[in-house]
Amino acid sequence: MSFTEDTRVDKHGDRFIAEIRAGWDIVGNANGGYLMAIGARAMAAVGKPQPVALTAHFLAPGRPGPLTVTPAVAKRGRRFDTIRATVAGAERPLVELLGSFGEPSAADEAVRVDAEPPALPPADDCVRVRRSPSGFPPPIMDRVDLRLHPDDAAFMAGKPSGRPEFRGWFRLAGDEAIDAFALLLAADIFPPTVFNANLPVAWTPTLELTAHLRCTPAPGWLRCRFSTRFITGGMLEEDGEVWDERGRLVAQSRQLALLPRP
Amino acid sequence: MSFTEDTRVDKHGDRFIAEIRAGWDIVGNANGGYLMAIGARAMAAVGKPQPVALTAHFLAPGRPGPLTVTPAVAKRGRRFDTIRATVAGAERPLVELLGSFGEPSAADEAVRVDAEPPALPPADDCVRVRRSPSGFPPPIMDRVDLRLHPDDAAFMAGKPSGRPEFRGWFRLAGDEAIDAFALLLAADIFPPTVFNANLPVAWTPTLELTAHLRCTPAPGWLRCRFSTRFITGGMLEEDGEVWDERGRLVAQSRQLALLPRP
Numbered sequence: 001m002s003f004t005e006d007t008r009v010d011k012h013g014d015r016f017i018a019e020i021r022a023g024w025d026i027v028g029n030a031n032g033g034y035l036m037a038i039g040a041r042a043m044a045a046v047g048k049p050q051p052v053a054l055t056a057h058f059l060a061p062g063r064p065g066p067l068t069v070t071p072a073v074a075k076r077g078r079r080f081d082t083i084r085a086t087v088a089g090a091e092r093p094l095v096e097l098l099g100s101f102g103e104p105s106a107a108d109e110a111v112r113v114d115a116e117p118p119a120l121p122p123a124d125d126c127v128r129v130r131r132s133p134s135g136f137p138p139p140i141m142d143r144v145d146l147r148l149h150p151d152d153a154a155f156m157a158g159k160p161s162g163r164p165e166f167r168g169w170f171r172l173a174g175d176e177a178i179d180a181f182a183l184l185l186a187a188d189i190f191p192p193t194v195f196n197a198n199l200p201v202a203w204t205p206t207l208e209l210t211a212h213l214r215c216t217p218a219p220g221w222l223r224c225r226f227s228t229r230f231i232t233g234g235m236l237e238e239d240g241e242v243w244d245e246r247g248r249l250v251a252q253s254r255q256l257a258l259l260p261r262p
Numbered sequence: 263m264s265f266t267e268d269t270r271v272d273k274h275g276d277r278f279i280a281e282i283r284a285g286w287d288i289v290g291n292a293n294g295g296y297l298m299a300i301g302a303r304a305m306a307a308v309g310k311p312q313p314v315a316l317t318a319h320f321l322a323p324g325r326p327g328p329l330t331v332t333p334a335v336a337k338r339g340r341r342f343d344t345i346r347a348t349v350a351g352a353e354r355p356l357v358e359l360l361g362s363f364g365e366p367s368a369a370d371e372a373v374r375v376d377a378e379p380p381a382l383p384p385a386d387d388c389v390r391v392r393r394s395p396s397g398f399p400p401p402i403m404d405r406v407d408l409r410l411h412p413d414d415a416a417f418m419a420g421k422p423s424g425r426p427e428f429r430g431w432f433r434l435a436g437d438e439a440i441d442a443f444a445l446l447l448a449a450d451i452f453p454p455t456v457f458n459a460n461l462p463v464a465w466t467p468t469l470e471l472t473a474h475l476r477c478t479p480a481p482g483w484l485r486c487r488f489s490t491r492f493i494t495g496g497m498l499e500e501d502g503e504v505w506d507e508r509g510r511l512v513a514q515s516r517q518l519a520l521l522p523r524p
Contacts, residue, residue: 052497053470053518055317057344057362059337074348074358075321080469082319082358084346086336096336096344098360100319100469111493111521112426112459164374197374207342207362208315210472212518214495230511231373233476235314237514249492252499254516256315256474259373 003143003172003182007037009045009069016042018067020089026138030062032095032206033188034140037181039087039097042069047081047101050180054099055210062087062094079103104216110248117243118167118225120149126168127153129191137191144189145171155195164193164228164236169221178222180213186222187211187240187253193228194236194259201260204236209255217244234259265405265434265444269299271307271331278304280329282351288400292324294357294468295450296402299443301349301359304331309343309363312442316361317472324349324356341365366478372510379505380429380487382411388431389415391453399453406451407433417457426455426490426498431483440484442475448484449473449502449515455490456498456521466498466519473515479506496521 006024009016018041024034035058040051071085080100087095120126126147131139137156148168152161170186172178178186192204223243228236240253268286271278280303286296297320302313333347342362349357382388388409393401399418410430414423432448434440440448454466485505490498502515 053319055360055470055472057315057336057360059339059344074319075355077321082321084358084360093337096346096360098317098319098346098358105495109494111461113494114426114491164376199373208317208472208474210317210470210516212470212497212499212516214492214497229376230476230514232371232375232511233367235474235476237474249494252492252516254472254474254514 002176003185004176007034007041007181009038009042011045014070016045016069018069020062020064020067022064023143024140025064026140027135028063031140031185031188032056032058032209033185035062035087035095036097036184036209038067039069039085039095040099040181040184043071043083043085043097043099044101046071047073047076047083048103050102050104051184051213052080052100052102053210053212054097054184055208057096057208058206059096060092060094062089066090113249117223117247120167120169120223123147123169123221126150143173145173146189152196160196160198162196162198164197165226166190166193166196167225170224171221177219178217180216183213183217183242183251184211186224186242187251190224190226192257193226193238204257204259207256207258209253211251211253213251215248215250217250218246220245222250231259234261264438265447266438269296269303269443271300271304273307276332278307278331280331282324282326282329284326285405286402287326288402289397290325293402293447293450294318294320294471295447297324297349297357298359298446298471300329301331301347301357302361302443302446305333305345305347305359305361306363308333309335309338309345310365312364312366313475314342314362314364315472315474316359316446317470319358319470320468321358322354322356324351328352375511379485379509382429382431382485385409385431385483388412405435407435408451414458422458422460424458424460426459427488428452428455428458429487432486433483439481440479442478445475445479445504445513446473448486448504449513452486452488454519455488455500463522466521469518469520471515471517473513475513477510477512479512480508482507484512493521496523
């Protein structure tokens with residue numbers, strides 16, 4: 001039982017067979033980053049091996065059970081292949097994907113970085129998010145090791161910080177190595193930023209998520225920050241930054257989520 | 263001759279015929295936001311009328327001449343239709359698109375905004391970017407009215423600010439009304455941020471651009487800011503914010519561009 005095994009795809013003709021395994025859900029619905037990782041594995045299998053920029057539009061919630069992923073190569077290029085894919089459950093399409101895939105790059109040199117990784121206490125001094133029998137925090141927290149900045153964690157005790165932001169450490173359970181596919185999970189695993197915003201909102205369904213993957217992380221913890229600046233027009237963005245233990249930006253993400261009307 | 267006319271699409275069976283009109287290019291290659299607008303018009307014609315979140319991957323440069331746009335509806339939903347499309351020139355595909363489309367929304371109320379529009383002098387005190395016979399600034403500057411913050415404009419005289427950022431006012435030539443499609447142009451019309459970064463780079467080709475369209479702008483100028491924080495791994499992001507004259511955030515954009523090796 002590992003992220004790698006639980007996002008496995010098997011080629012059958014033009015399609016790939018996969019499965020939403022139990023335990024990767026939030027109140028029954030599979031995590032969006034987990035579904036993106038499954039789709040991206042099938043896309044990588046028909047083109048270059050590393051997602052570089054990947055966009056998902058979420059059509060319907062995914063429940064545990066069989067999946068098919070149908071990738072299609074739009075262009076094979078020298079540096080990048082452009083690939084789209086549909087991830088479908090037994091009854092309907094769940095996720096539509098479009099991405100550019102490249103070769104793993106050692107070119108992780110920073111020419112210019114005008115931002116700092118988020119300041120965090122050591123992981124052991126942060127607040128681990130553990131699944132609760134009540135369903136919240138959800139069972140997926142058994143599959144990962146998520147440690148929130150203490151200032152951002154009091155929402156679990158009913159005391160949101162007032163800032164729509166989460167900062168914390170992330171790794172997979174058992175410290176499984178984090179590849180480009182697991183970065184997609186990292187981009188969608190933190191609690192919704194509105195949980196810290198003093199709004200009467202229980203969930204913010206994601207319409208679209210785009211991740212940019214700059215380089216493969218060094219082994220160890222990821223240092224993450226997710227924040228929202230604009231809650232307008234019934235929508236909000238969540239901007240994510242993911243850094244590795246060597247202090248390198250390894251991924252950026254942005255999602256557009258819907259603010260349900262109370 | 264207007265943006266609306268120059269992004270027109272005509273239905274022919276399952277496809278749409280369009281044309282890259284002269285004058286929307288930068289050194290011969292059509293602006294990416296202009297191509298997105300043409301594709302989005304065909305997508306809107308087969309689904310709900312307004313792009314809400316739209317991602318483009320750019321496969322090849324577009325030269326003036328005929329286009330076909332082939333949209334495909336992935337899902338028809340109550341609030342959003344998910345639609346993909348391929349924009350192709352006479353010889354090859356140019357742009358692959360994936361987007362969610364909705365109804366025009368009057369729901370522009372801001373629940374929370376933790377950012378200010380960029381501070382700008384009045385448009386008449388900013389620096390208008392005018393086409394030059396040398397090709398730079400490019401001819402597309404005749405089609406729009408782009409006025410840069412004086413602090414960001416000295417790069418045209420060989421004095422980059424040192425900050426990879428552009429702030430300025432935008433409108434279409436003749437003050438043509440700006441709809442959701444013209445916002446896609448606005449998201450890609452400012453000079454590349456690296457032009458202000460003291461790097462020996464003449465261009466940064468866009469791999470991917472995602473725009474989130476929050477509401478239709480009020481008539482008048484758009485107040486824009488494009489900035490880059492991370493130039494790493496041979497790539498950089500450009501984050502855009504577009505505000506209208508009523509002080510509302512109307513669009514956000516992020517693109518992943520490539521940093522050519524000198």
